[in-house]
Amino acid sequence: MTDTWQTIARLAGRLEDHSTLPREQRILLQLLKIQEEAGEVAEAVIGAMGQNPRKGHSHTWKDVEAEICDVIVTGMVALTRMNSEAATVFQRHMEGLVARDQNEAEGAAAQ
Template structure:
């Protein structure tokens, strides 16, 4: 898991070094990037199902998995770009979600 956070923090630092704007602007652009990546998941699912009559079966389920990974990584990069201790924040949040799930909420 450490390697994922090293990659995440490296990507976040690289992006921040190329986009010299206020925090809120950087976060907003990253949120838009996250939405773009989610759209690519939808496109891949449509392609895996062959649901677009113009494109047919343009993707497979491994393409969908790759796009989902892009969404996850983009979300973690956004969290890292927002500062603080992103790993601690994410892990605490995940434990809270798990606790609510265990409680039947």
């Protein structure tokens, strides 16, 4: 994952270098970008299921996977733009998820 976070840092840095907006606005726009990408996931799902009468089957499930990856990358970039220690923040969050999952699994097994 180190290479992934290095790539994310480069992408975030490029975005930072490109913008002249105040930091708070840059972060806000990056957070809105997550929603934009999530909308593209929805569009791809609708297209993969052929549920847009004008477009028919305009996407594949591979397209949906690619759009989900875009959401993930955009979220990682947002976290990096908010906190230079994004990889550590994410790792701690994952450790919390693992602990919660283990606790829930143990609780279910005890019942």
